[in-house]
Amino acid sequence: MSNANGDKLIFIAGMGVAGSYLARRLRDNGFDVECHDPRRSDYYLPCGYATNRNLLRRALERVNMDPDGYIMSEADHVYLSSDRFEIEFGSSGLCTIDKKRMIEDMNSGIEVFPSKLIPEADSMTVDATGISRGLIGKSENDYSMIAKEYLCESGDHDDFYFHYFPEGRGYYWEFPLGNRWHIGAGSSDPKLIDQYLGNRKRILVTGRRIRLRPLFQESVAGNVIAVGEAAGCVSPITGEGIMPSLRSAECLFKAISGYDDIRKIRERYLSCLYSEMGYYYDLFNLLKKSQNGRLRDISNLKNINIVRKDLRDFGIRVSFARLLRNFL
Numbered sequence: 001m002s003n004a005n006g007d008k009l010i011f012i013a014g015m016g017v018a019g020s021y022l023a024r025r026l027r028d029n030g031f032d033v034e035c036h037d038p039r040r041s042d043y044y045l046p047c048g049y050a051t052n053r054n055l056l057r058r059a060l061e062r063v064n065m066d067p068d069g070y071i072m073s074e075a076d077h078v079y080l081s082s083d084r085f086e087i088e089f090g091s092s093g094l095c096t097i098d099k100k101r102m103i104e105d106m107n108s109g110i111e112v113f114p115s116k117l118i119p120e121a122d123s124m125t126v127d128a129t130g131i132s133r134g135l136i137g138k139s140e141n142d143y144s145m146i147a148k149e150y151l152c153e154s155g156d157h158d159d160f161y162f163h164y165f166p167e168g169r170g171y172y173w174e175f176p177l178g179n180r181w182h183i184g185a186g187s188s189d190p191k192l193i194d195q196y197l198g199n200r201k202r203i204l205v206t207g208r209r210i211r212l213r214p215l216f217q218e219s220v221a222g223n224v225i226a227v228g229e230a231a232g233c234v235s236p237i238t239g240e241g242i243m244p245s246l247r248s249a250e251c252l253f254k255a256i257s258g259y260d261d262i263r264k265i266r267e268r269y270l271s272c273l274y275s276e277m278g279y280y281y282d283l284f285n286l287l288k289k290s291q292n293g294r295l296r297d298i299s300n301l302k303n304i305n306i307v308r309k310d311l312r313d314f315g316i317r318v319s320f321a322r323l324l325r326n327f328l
Ligand SMILES: Cc1cc2nc3c(=O)[nH]c(=O)nc-3n(C[C@H](O)[C@H](O)[C@H](O)COP(=O)(O)OP(=O)(O)OC[C@H]3O[C@@H](n4cnc5c(N)ncnc54)[C@H](O)[C@@H]3O)c2cc1C
Pocket: 013, 014, 015, 016, 017, 018, 019, 036, 037, 038, 039, 046, 047, 048, 049, 050, 051, 115, 116, 117, 128, 129, 130, 131, 132, 134, 135, 147, 148, 149, 184, 206, 207, 208, 209, 210, 227, 228, 229, 230, 233, 234, 239, 240, 241, 242, 243, 245
């Protein structure tokens, strides 16, 4: 489908980080986009806002934006802990960002209709609706946890802090955010979340479910293609979803700009997702094994490199030896 000028028209539902980046990338490259999101402008985005500054820079440069303007806090140290250990690592770029302003800037000059998108049968439509998979529909293979987060005046630690619950039952985090903190927990057990968050003083409470299973194969259906968390682009072991969403949106941008045929676009998109984040399937299996008490199986040793890669990509300078000693 094309607009009156003959530019190819792409419909996008959901203007979180994935939909906004894709819309901007497409529009800057001669495509027309029609974007929808019913989110209210004063809605507090449920997210820790932590990401890797160095990787974010590469993505934002493609849309002529500079990450430095969005940095709220940068990690000197990162603490990873469990009931068995607490280890201090260096940072490989971990920071928090003003995610809301970054998204608003991506959307500048792009009209966003404050409504849900009703898809048209013959048009290329992107489902960037995050956890809801509002257009592409639910998947039987889905897996998500509950996540709850407080915005606080202070934290209990002096830098970025993660605490893993036993048996892969989730984690607790504290991330500095300028002069405030994001303190949250994600788990399938709401009691565990409340136990860790406690009755601390907070400015506001937010939360939603977080998808932790890659759904790449279930991210294409006819003319609809899912990106970001709708496609399960979230690290199963850290809940990191900002950079993976941007990566998936870039994959879709490349597929759309390279091909006209929807079948070819789907094929190229999937192949890019698997080559960029296919290891999320192995990380998800590791999470399930840990939930079944099999984290220390010798067979998990082969996954140590992807665990290390995933944590480093998030911004935590973990070392092979300490991972081996403490986690597996
Ligand atoms: C509590 C919590 C903490 C997190 N912390 C981090 C973190 O520190 N770092 C990190 O990297 N990741 C974090 N994540 C994950 C990360 O926030 C997400 O994976 C990422 O933002 C997903 O981006 P997205 O654009 O795919 O979806 P979203 O950001 O969820 O955006 C989806 C958009 O779609 C809109 N929408 C929904 N339905 C429709 C519809 N039918 N039509 C049109 N629009 C619709 C919604 O209003 C929303 O704006 C966290 C998640 C949670 C829940």
